[in-house]
Amino acid sequence: MGCVQSFRDMCDRTKNTNVRFSLPAVCVVWQTAMIILFGVFIRYNEESDTHWIEHRKAKNISSDIENDFYFRYPSFQDVHVMIFRYSFGAVGFNFLIAAFGLQWALLMQGWFHSLDYTDGKIKIGVENLINADFCVAGCLIAYGAVLGKVSPVQLMVLTLFGITLFAVEEFIILDLIHARDAGGSMVIHTFGGYYGLAISWMLYRPNLDQSSRLQGSVYHSDVFAMIGTLFLWMFWPSFNSAITDHGDGQHRAAINTYLASGLDRPHHCGRLQPLPETWEIDMVHIQNSTLAGGVAVGTAAEFMLMPYGSLIVGFLLWHRLHPFMEKYLKIQDTCGIHNLHAMPGVIGGIVGAITAAAASESVYGTEGLINTFDFEAGICVAICSVWGDGIIVGCILRLPIWGDAADDNCFDDEPYWELPEDEESIPPILQYNNHMRNKDVVESNFTMEQN
C-alpha cells in the first residue's frame, strides 16, 4: 500500500508542479499590463486632486469636511477589512484574487461609471475604491464554491472573467434597468453565488469524497464559521451603507442592516429541532443566519423598509439546501455559498421590489419614487446572465492546462504552499489545519495506549 501511495504522490506532484512556472508568468504579465493601463487611464478625481480647493470654491462648498472622503472613509475601512480578512482568512489563494482583482475592477468599473469623456481618463476617489472592493467580494464569494478544488492559475482566470462580467452585469442592472442595489444583494451576492455555483457545476468531481475528510473538518466549518462570521458580520452596517446617498441614506441603511443582521438570531434558536441527537444549538447555523440577514436586507437597506420590516427580513433566511444540491444537481459547494449568498441575495432583491412597490410619494417625497419592475428585471438579469457566464468560464477552466489538483489531492495545501516543518510562517488557519492532523495523531496515540 505504501508503494501505491508513493506512486500517487508522484503523480500528483507532477500534475501540480506546472503552476510553479505558469503562476509567476501570469502574475508578471498581469501586473505589467495593470501599470500600463493605470498610467494611460487612471487619475485622481476632483475631490482627491490638489485642485480640490478651487473646485470647492467653484461649487460654493463651505468646508473641507464635505469632501466625499469624510462621508465614506469610515465605511470604506470597514469594507476593506472585510475583504482582506476574507482573503487572508481562507486557506489559500484568495489574496491573489484580491490583489489582481482590485486593480482590474478599478479599470473595468471606471470605464463604465467614472470615465471623463473630455480627456478619456478615469477619475477615482474613495467611492471607486469601495466599489472595487465590492466587485472583488463577488469573486471571493464565487471562489467559496470551488475552494480547494482549483489551482491558483484557474483562480486568476476565474477572477479575470469574473471582474469583467461583474462590471458588465452591474452596468446593465444599475444603469440600463435603473434598479438600485446599495448593499449589492443582486449585484454582489446573487451574482457571486451563482457564478461560483455554475463554475462548480462544470467542474464537478465525482470522486471528491476521497478528500472529504479535509473538507469537512477544516475548510467548510472552521474557516467560514469563525473568521467569516465574526468579521464580515460586525461590519455589515458599513457594507450596506458605504455607497448609499449622503445624509439620511447612509443613516437609514446602517439602521436597517443593524436590525436585520444583528437581531435575527433568536429566530434560529427557535428553529431548533427537538430531535434526540441534534436539537442542541448549532453555532454554525446561528452564525450563518446572521450573515444571511445582512445579505437579504442589502438591496432594501437604503429604502424606507421601516425598523419592523428589517426584523421581518431576518426571518426569511437560510435553509439547509447544501446536501440536496450536491446529491441531485451535481454541484459541489465547498463553503455553502448558496445558502449564505446566492439565496439571500435573491431574497434581498425580492424584498427590494416589495419595499419599492409599497413606497408612496408621501413616504419618499417627490423625488424618490422607485419602479418595482426594475428589481424584478434586475434579479432575472443577475441570475440568468450569470449562469450563462459561469458555464462558459467553467468550460474554459476544464481545459487541462491550468494545473489543478487531482481529486484525491483536493483540499490539501501542500501542493501549492511552502509549509515549513515547524509551522512557523503560516497563518493561523493553516496552523489549525496542521494542528488537526497533529491532534489526530495525539488521539490515536492515546487510543493505542488504552488498548
Add this chain to the structure above:
Amino acid sequence: MGCVQSFRDMCDRTKNTNVRFSLPAVCVVWQTAMIILFGVFIRYNEESDTHWIEHRKAKNISSDIENDFYFRYPSFQDVHVMIFRYSFGAVGFNFLIAAFGLQWALLMQGWFHSLDYTDGKIKIGVENLINADFCVAGCLIAYGAVLGKVSPVQLMVLTLFGITLFAVEEFIILDLIHARDAGGSMVIHTFGGYYGLAISWMLYRPNLDQSSRLQGSVYHSDVFAMIGTLFLWMFWPSFNSAITDHGDGQHRAAINTYLASGLDRPHHCGRLQPLPETWEIDMVHIQNSTLAGGVAVGTAAEFMLMPYGSLIVGFLLWHRLHPFMEKYLKIQDTCGIHNLHAMPGVIGGIVGAITAAAASESVYGTEGLINTFDFEAGICVAICSVWGDGIIVGCILRLPIWGDAADDNCFDDEPYWELPEDEESIPPILQYNNHMRNKDVVESNFTMEQN
C-alpha cells in the same frame, strides 16, 4: 465509580434537558412580541428618514455631513464591535443577551427618551443604536458574575429584567437627578456590576469548587484577559465619547479616556510585590487595570478633567478583592466584574462629582455649570436600587423551573452546546476549551510514558 458517574451524568442530563424545549419557546415568543412592538412603535427619526432633506432646509443646515450619522457612526462601530466581540468571545450564550437585549433596549429606552408625543412613535437614529448597545453592555457585565452557573433561559430572564431596570435607573439618574454620565461609569458599569453581583449572591452555590478546575483554567483568565482586554480596551475612547456633545465634547472625552486607560499601566508594574514566587509581572493584572482606567474616567470624560487629571485617575484602580468577596460575602464572581466594572464605576462617579465640584464658570463658560449633588445622588441610586433589583431578580431565578446546571456541571459547555467530534463548527474559545482537555490528555499521557 463508573457506575456513580453515569448515574450523575443521567441526572444532569435530565436537569439540563428541559431548556431544549423552553429556550426555543421563549425565543419565539419574545421575537414575535418584538416584531409587533416594533411595528406599533418604532420609526426612523428625522435624520434617518427620507424627509431629512426637508428637515435640513427647515433647520437651515448647510450640508449632509451635519447629519448625526457622521458625528457618531465611527464611534458606534467601535462600540458595536466591543459589544459583539464580548458576545461571541465568551463561551456561551452572550449572543442571546445581545440579540434579544438590543431589541428590548431600543423599545424601553425609546419610551423613556425618544418618544414623539405628537404621534406616539419612538423615533430612532444612530444615537439610539449606541444607547441600546450600552444598555446591553450593562447586562453582559452582569452576566460576567454568573457565567457558567446559569442556564440560557435564566439568562433570558436576567436580560429581560436587566434591560427594563436599566432603562428605569438611567431615566432616574439622567433625567430626574440630572447627573451626567457620558461613559456610563454609574449607569452602565456600577449598575451592571452590582446587578450581577446581587444575583450571584442570591444564586450562591456552596459546592461550586467541584467544578473550579474549569473555572480557573478556561473561563476566568483566558477568555476575559485576552479577548476582553484587547478589544474592549482599544475602543474605550470611542465608548466614552460616543454620546457626548458634538464638537469639543466628543474630542475631550476621547483624549481623557486615551490618557486614563492607555497610560495607567506603568503604575501597576510598580505595584509588583517583591515576594519570591509572585513578583513577576502578572499579565492579567496589568490588562485588567487598563480596562478599569477607562471605566473610572467614564463619567468625567466629557468634563474639563485636564490631561493630568486623567493620568491621576489611572492610579486609583483595581485592587484584588475577589477571594475576599467569595469567602466572606458569599458572592461568587466568575469573571471578577467587581474589580473590573463595579468598583471602577463607583470611582468614576466620585471622580465626576469632584470634577464637577472643581468646575468654575470660567472653565465651562456660562452654560455648563454642573451640580455636584447630582453625582452623589446618582451613585447612591445606582448602587442601592440595583441591589434591591438584583435580589428580586435573583429570587425569581432561584425558582426551579429554569433548567440550570447542577453544581458539579457548572462551567461545562456540553449540556447546552452541540460540540462536534472534530471541533469543527465551534468558535475558537470553545476549541480552546476542548484543547485544554486534550492537552491534559497529552500531558498525562506523557507522564505515563515517563514512569
Add this chain to the structure above:
Amino acid sequence: MGCVQSFRDMCDRTKNTNVRFSLPAVCVVWQTAMIILFGVFIRYNEESDTHWIEHRKAKNISSDIENDFYFRYPSFQDVHVMIFRYSFGAVGFNFLIAAFGLQWALLMQGWFHSLDYTDGKIKIGVENLINADFCVAGCLIAYGAVLGKVSPVQLMVLTLFGITLFAVEEFIILDLIHARDAGGSMVIHTFGGYYGLAISWMLYRPNLDQSSRLQGSVYHSDVFAMIGTLFLWMFWPSFNSAITDHGDGQHRAAINTYLASGLDRPHHCGRLQPLPETWEIDMVHIQNSTLAGGVAVGTAAEFMLMPYGSLIVGFLLWHRLHPFMEKYLKIQDTCGIHNLHAMPGVIGGIVGAITAAAASESVYGTEGLINTFDFEAGICVAICSVWGDGIIVGCILRLPIWGDAADDNCFDDEPYWELPEDEESIPPILQYNNHMRNKDVVESNFTMEQN
C-alpha cells in the same frame, strides 16, 4: 551535562532577578514625573476645550462637524489599533514602551510643535495623540531589532532616549529642513529601523545561536508574519493619511497607500525562484512585501504620485538582506526590521524626492511647490544622526546594570514573566510559544511510540 545546565540556570536566574526591583522603581519614578509634567504643561487645545463654541463663532466656523476631531478620529482609531496590536502582539514588554512612550512623546513633541508661547502650555488635540502614536511606533520598530535580547529596564532606557531623539530629529526634518513626511517613511520608519539596528550592533551577542531555535520558530516568523501583517497592513491607508491636510490631502494619501500596499503582492509572486526546494509561495515573503509597500509610499502619499506611480512603488521593495547583515555586519535583527522598515523608509524618502522634483506648478496649484533638496537632506539626517544616536544609546545599554539575559537565555519569556502552569493568563502568542513546546513533546512522544 545536567549538572552544567542547572548551574547555568542558576546563574541566569541571578542575572535576571534584579529587574524585579529596578523595573518597579523605574516605573514609579517615571510615572510620577509624568503626572507632574502634565500638570505643569499640558492643557486641551481650542478644539477640545469647552470654549470651542466661542472659538467657532470667532473663526466663523459654521458647524461642530468642522472640529478637527471629525477629520481625524477614524484615522486615529486605526493608528491606535495598530500601535497597541503591535504592543500586545509581540511577546513581551512592548506595552511598557507604549504606555510610557506615549506620555513622554506628548510632552516632547508638544514642546517642539504645540507650545503656546502666551502661557507656556502645550495645547493638545487629536492630532497630538496621533503624533504620539507615531512617535511610539518608531520605538516599537527599533525594539523589533533587539526583541528577546534586552531586559525590560533596558527597554525603558531605549524608549526614553528614543522618544527624545525622535522629537529632535522630527523637528529638524520637518521644521528646519522643511521636508514633508506625512506617512513617516523617513521620520518613523528610517529612524526607528536604523536606531534599532545601531543598538543591536552595539549589543552584538556572538553566542546567540544557542537560543536560535526559539528565535526561528516563535519570534520572527509567527508573531510578525501573522499579527504584524494582518493588522498593520489593513490600516496603512489610515496611518499614511492621519495627519495630512484636510480634504484632498487625506483623500489622496488613502488612495495612494491603498494602491501601493494592497496591490504589490503579485510582483512578489512573480519573484518566486524556480529552485527545486524553495519555489513554492512563501507566505511571510508575500506578507512582508505588502507591509513594505505602505512604508515606501509614506512620504509621497499626500503628493500627486498618481495611481500608476503608487503601483510602481509597490515594485521597489523587500530584498532578503537579513542573513547577510548578521554574517558580515555583526548586526542581529530579530524581526527583520531592516527589510520591513529601514530600507522601505529610505525608498520612501527617495520616492518623495522624485515626486517633488516632478511636481510642476500646474499640478499643485500656486501654493504647493515642494523643494526636492529638502527630502535628500531629510533622508541624510534620518540615517546619519540616527546611527550616531543609536551607537551612543547602545553604549549606555551595554553597562552591566540593566539586568539583561545571558546569551543562552534569550528569546525565553520565563525569566521576566509569570507563566502559570495552565497557560491561563497569557496572551495567545505566549500560548503558541508554549504550545510549540508541548507539540514537540507530543511529536517526540509519537516518535518514541514508533520505535
